[in-house]
Amino acid sequence: MRQQQLAASHGIHTLDTGYVRPSFGAAYLVVEQGRAAFVDCGTNHSVPLLLQALSDAGLGPEAVDWLVLTHAHLDHAGGAGLLMQQLPKAKLVAHPRAAPHMVDPQRLVAGATAVYGEEEFARHYGQLVPVPDERVVVAGDGHVIDLAGRALRCLDTPGHARHHMCIWDERSRGWFAGDTFGLSYRQLDSAAGAFILPTSSPVQFEPEALQASIRRMLETAPQLMYLTHYGLVTEVRRLAADLHEQIDAMVSLAQACDGGPDRHRALVAALSEYYLERAQAHGVPMDDAGVLELLGMDIELNAQGLEIWLDRSRRRG
Structure with missing residues (x-):
């Protein structure tokens, strides 16, 4: 509860995407002066949950300026096209290697279907919807997103995937870390704090690059990490050493x-x-x-x- 209150104090809402099980996949809603950005979005099945969270925050779909993706893996980005259809003023922001997959998701579909099979793919992800090219912003290393005057800075963070970026929020002194800063499930918390482990999932794991990405993130002296799996963690230096x-x-x-x-x-x-x-x-x-x-x-x-x-x-x- 303290972690949720800490995030909310910075206008950041942790949203359970409903993927696989409760408290497994998170997206984030950042609210600044009546404008909003989603960071990651889960799958097609997550879209109603995200829109409901937006309503609960007192905002409508027209208040969303940005959908920012940490990377193109489908538990993070599978619902992007469907969600963008509901957000009339939003632009989608993605890593240069991820952006083409949002415009044409066929390779994502083929890769995931090969792993899960057609039936399981349909159950988890549904039918992927392309995002119109003119609504996509390609974010290179250092790209800054302006959310009503609140700067969100993108950092190229390969290691988990070559199309991965993390997003720095100076306001909260926190990173939206996607999968670069590992996995930490709240069920494993103890008196010693959060338990964390790296994710080396297929197909682009590169240990040296992942180590370097974590070191780059620490250069900002972050106090918080907003993980996709799952939620906000503190004690950043200890967790980085563990990783x-x-x-x-x-x-x-x-x-x-x-x-x-x-x-x-x-x-x-x-x-x-x-x-x-x-x-x-x-x-x-x-x-x-x-x-x-x-x-x-x-x-x-x-x-x-x-x-x-x-x-x-x-x-x-």
Whole structure:
């Protein structure tokens, strides 16, 4: 509750997108002098929830100037086209590598369908809607979005994905971090604070780039991080140190499992054991089975991303 109040004091509302389970995927509504911006939007199924949150804030769709996407992964951006149809005055802001996928989402559809299958894709995401090219703003590194005089600065932050950017809000001294600053679920909070882990999900995980992106974010001396998965976290320096340590450890585990008879199964097991050890040391108020159930999808995706990185590194080598 304190975290929600802290965000709201800066005109920032955390919105549950309803993706997968409660408190898993967040979008953010930033309100400044009667004008608004969404940061990320979830899927098509999230759009009614976002519009209701806008109404609850006393605003209509015409008050929204910007939809800002941290990156093009569908749990963050799948509903962009449908939402933009409801926001008559808004522009969509995206990384140079992400913007083309918003105008023509067919490659996103093909990639996600290959992973999930047509039935699961339709269940999670529905039919993606293109955004007209003239409504898209391409945000390079350092691009500044003006929200009623409130500056939101975009930073190129590869590592999780090459089309990822984070957005700096000087007012709150916080970053809208997308997936660059990892995953932190409120169910895993303990007396020691938030529990965090990196996300190395497919297909563009690059550990050195991710480490560098986190270091760049720390250069602003941030006090807050607004995560997509999930919500606001503080203690930024401690969490950054945890992420750096874990990225190195995950790379080592992946390399140790490489070349084995069942690399994927071995890596899933190694990551599971590693996260359980960290959760126990952190005093997470959940038994091992509960932790593994909560993190199961993330462990699977992290393993896949690490394996793709291993294979790509081998081809380059």
